[in-house]
Amino acid sequence: MIPYILIAPSLLFLGVLFLVPLVQTIALAFQVHGAWTTANFTTMADDINFHDAIVDTFAIVAIAVPLQLVLALGMAMMLRGLGRGRDIVLWIWSIPLGISDLAAGLVWLAILTDQGFLNTVLLKLGLVSGPVSWLSYETPTALLIGIAFAELWRATAIVLVILVAGVQMLPKEYNEAADVFGASPWQRFTRITLPLLKPSIQTALILRTVLAFEMFAIVQAIGGRNFPVIVGEAFTWQYTNQNFGVAAAYAVVVMLVSLAATLVYLRALRTPREQIG
Amino acid sequence: MIRIVTSVLAATMAMSLPARAEDLVFLSTQLRPVEEAQKMREIILKAGPVLTTYVADFPQVVPTRLAAEREGGKHTVSLVGGLHGELQPLVTAGDLMPMDVLAAKLAGRGIPPALMELGKLGTAHQMYIPWMQATYIMVANKQALPFLPKGADINALTFDQLAEWSAAVQASTGKRMLGFPAGPQGLMHRFFEGFLYPSYTGGVVSTFKSAEAEAMWTQFAALWKTVNPNSTSYNFMQEPLLAGDVWIGFDHVARMLDALRQKPDQFVAFPAPAGPKGRGYMPVIAGLAIAQGAPDAKGAEALIDYLSTPATQIKMAQTSGFFPVVTATLPDDLEPGLKLAVAAIARTQSAPDAKPSLLPIGLGTQGGAFDKIYLDTFQRVVLRGEKPRAVLDRQAEGLKKIMAETGAPCWLPDKPSQGPCPVE
Numbered sequence: 079m080i081p082y083i084l085i086a087p088s089l090l091f092l093g094v095l096f097l098v099p100l101v102q103t104i105a106l107a108f109q110v111h112g113a114w115t116t117a118n119f120t121t122m123a124d125d126i127n128f129h130d131a132i133v134d135t136f137a138i139v140a141i142a143v144p145l146q147l148v149l150a151l152g153m154a155m156m157l158r159g160l161g162r163g164r165d166i167v168l169w170i171w172s173i174p175l176g177i178s179d180l181a182a183g184l185v186w187l188a189i190l191t192d193q194g195f196l197n198t199v200l201l202k203l204g205l206v207s208g209p210v211s212w213l214s215y216e217t218p219t220a221l222l223i224g225i226a227f228a229e230l231w232r233a234t235a236i237v238l239v240i241l242v243a244g245v246q247m248l249p250k251e252y253n254e255a256a257d258v259f260g261a262s263p264w265q266r267f268t269r270i271t272l273p274l275l276k277p278s279i280q281t282a283l284i285l286r287t288v289l290a291f292e293m294f295a296i297v298q299a300i301g302g303r304n305f306p307v308i309v310g311e312a313f314t315w316q317y318t319n320q321n322f323g324v325a326a327a328y329a330v331v332v333m334l335v336s337l338a339a340t341l342v343y344l345r346a347l348r349t350p351r352e353q354i355g
Numbered sequence: 356m357i358r359i360v361t362s363v364l365a366a367t368m369a370m371s372l373p374a375r376a377e378d379l380v381f382l383s384t385q386l387r388p389v390e391e392a393q394k395m396r397e398i399i400l401k402a403g404p405v406l407t408t409y410v411a412d413f414p415q416v417v418p419t420r421l422a423a424e425r426e427g428g429k430h431t432v433s434l435v436g437g438l439h440g441e442l443q444p445l446v447t448a449g450d451l452m453p454m455d456v457l458a459a460k461l462a463g464r465g466i467p468p469a470l471m472e473l474g475k476l477g478t479a480h481q482m483y484i485p486w487m488q489a490t491y492i493m494v495a496n497k498q499a500l501p502f503l504p505k506g507a508d509i510n511a512l513t514f515d516q517l518a519e520w521s522a523a524v525q526a527s528t529g530k531r532m533l534g535f536p537a538g539p540q541g542l543m544h545r546f547f548e549g550f551l552y553p554s555y556t557g558g559v560v561s562t563f564k565s566a567e568a569e570a571m572w573t574q575f576a577a578l579w580k581t582v583n584p585n586s587t588s589y590n591f592m593q594e595p596l597l598a599g600d601v602w603i604g605f606d607h608v609a610r611m612l613d614a615l616r617q618k619p620d621q622f623v624a625f626p627a628p629a630g631p632k633g634r635g636y637m638p639v640i641a642g643l644a645i646a647q648g649a650p651d652a653k654g655a656e657a658l659i660d661y662l663s664t665p666a667t668q669i670k671m672a673q674t675s676g677f678f679p680v681v682t683a684t685l686p687d688d689l690e691p692g693l694k695l696a697v698a699a700i701a702r703t704q705s706a707p708d709a710k711p712s713l714l715p716i717g718l719g720t721q722g723g724a725f726d727k728i729y730l731d732t733f734q735r736v737v738l739r740g741e742k743p744r745a746v747l748d749r750q751a752e753g754l755k756k757i758m759a760e761t762g763a764p765c766w767l768p769d770k771p772s773q774g775p776c777p778v779e
Contacts, residue, residue, distance in 0.1 A: 192600055
């Protein structure tokens with residue numbers, strides 16, 4: 079009985095602040111003027127920006143998340159090889175974690191805008207003759223790369239931190255044994271470290287992918303109207319168009335996409351019971 | 356909820372002011388921020404002809420308060436100040452007094468006839484006297500002036516001349532230097548609703564998918580080829596103008612004032628261009644009206660008289676960011692940037708071909724959806740290059756739905772309608 083009493087406050091907390099709004103949002107998405115309907119979803123799907131928002135969001139997730147995983151793995155391995163100075167390097171690498179999304183977006187905007195640092199450098203190097211637009215609706219590829227870059231810079235650290243924690247828990251013995259049998263560093267990485275890291279990778283991927291589907295502030299700052307994303311559209315429908323139903327429909331889409339991604343990771347990166355400690 | 360709390364707070368603050376029984380009560384929806392209201396009290400009204408208690412409150416409070424006073428039979432408010440669209444429902448409710456005698460008396464002040472006509476609010480009588488205004492203007496860097504088409508008067512440009520001008524700038528500099536505030540927080544929709552549509556089609560709603568509208572979008576898409584592609588990120592045109600990214604820009608005067616104030620020698624300000632149906636422009640007009648049953652109607656008239664003298668109007672411009680509606684000789688020591696803005700606004704509204712187009716009236720919470728119709732049309736036709744006819748037919752369905760749901764009758768420049776404004 080006592081354990082239930084102890085977890086009751088947190089359950090209540092989640093119920094009031096998470097489940098209730100969730101149910102309300104779903105109800106809102108299926109109502110127009112109080113009547114049950116799927117009209118909000120039709121409006122959403124018919125909208126000029128819906129297709130772009132879906133494509134853009136998935137494009138960023140597909141580009142940024144795998145790259146972030148690879149980068150973070152590499153960085154975690156490098157950290158393992160470092161002796162002195164390891165903490166300093168880790169600290170510097172995690173600086174972007176301490177910066178808000180919007181601030182990160184504004185930093186990259188200052189770099190990529192017409193009069194920004196990138197163009198200044200290119201101009202000084204004589205590579206361009208005048209300011210080049212990177213972020214306009216006419217340069218969708220450059221815009222996508224710019225946003226992917228900002229996203230990489232901003233959020234690789236969260237993957238890194240999770241992986242570093244996982245790496246620290248790996249028993250040294252397997253690696254030493256493999257070393258004795260003459261396994262190359264690459265073999266040791268692919269045959270020992272990666273499989274053992276699977277639970278950490280799973281956690282990092284779930285967290286990262288869900289957050290990437292919800293990205294908003296960075297994109298808003300860099301791409302504005304030129305790069306619609308799902309959550310950005312929800313915001314626009316809520317505040318600019320004042321249509322709460324369609325905004326809620328977008329919220330439901332984000333929730334479903336995130337749930338689906340989580341399920342995929344849970345299945346694909348399943349660790350058999352016998353392997354867990 | 357927040358609104359309710361703030362209006363309660365505002366009401367308590369208003370009550371705590373030293374309101375003497377003999378004071379004239381001036382209820383206004385404008386100049387609400389504490390600092391502006393304070394300037395209104397300390398600088399403008401203190402020098403006025405009658406002792407006045409200035410009460411600034413939210414637009415939705417005014418009709419409620421007047422209705423309550425009417426029903427309770429105890430009138431306190433004498434003078435009402437608000438935007439054109441906010442005063443309209445007061446006429447319908449019968450809370451405003453006709454003021455034809457005063458209008459005749461003020462005839463010599465030089466308020467443009469088009470604005471005075473607006474003050475009738477669709478009745479046969481003068482219901483309010485225009486008080487102050489703002490609008491959208493164009494600002495150009497002086498470096499762009501040599502490229503003006505031959506024979507073009509910058510103060511009487513047409514859209515064709517603007518296209519020619521912008522193309523000449525591009526041909527010479529290799530850059531697209533015309534800019535519009537089409538960013539996420541920009542006011543681009545007002546350009547379509549108040550300038551482009553009225554200039555080309557003579558209407559906004561009824562002519563939405565007309566043949567003229569189709570031709571207009573085709574021409575605007577062509578003009579857009581000379582527009583800075585970063586326009587879809589611009590929210591306030593003063594920034595790209597100051598940075599030199601844009602040489603010719605269109606925006607609300609308040610969103611360009613910084614550029615004019617910081618570098619008055621570098622910029623010129625002038626009216627937006629005209630199309631085949633006239634020089635469409637969207638005035639943001641505040642008016643002064645006398646409440647039905649006002650305890651001090653004579654005092655209110657004297658106050659309106661005072662507020663519409665050129666001297667007071669100039670003082671208002673210096674303290675509020677709103678501009679004179681009367682003919683006012685500007686003092687030599689007026690801030691040069693402000694002077695540019697005032698002159699451009701005066702030229703806009705006194706242009707012989709001026710075609711005032713009001714902010715949408717009666718749309719309530721559908722205002723955002725209404726703006727989206729125009730912005731989506733822009734995005735499809737201009738940014739994505741879709742054929743105007745198909746886009747207009749598609750968007751017109753959405754527009755019809757909004758008009759039907761809100762039941763909003765036509766507003767200027769569309770012809771008055773019985774029932775919801777039709778999309779023809």
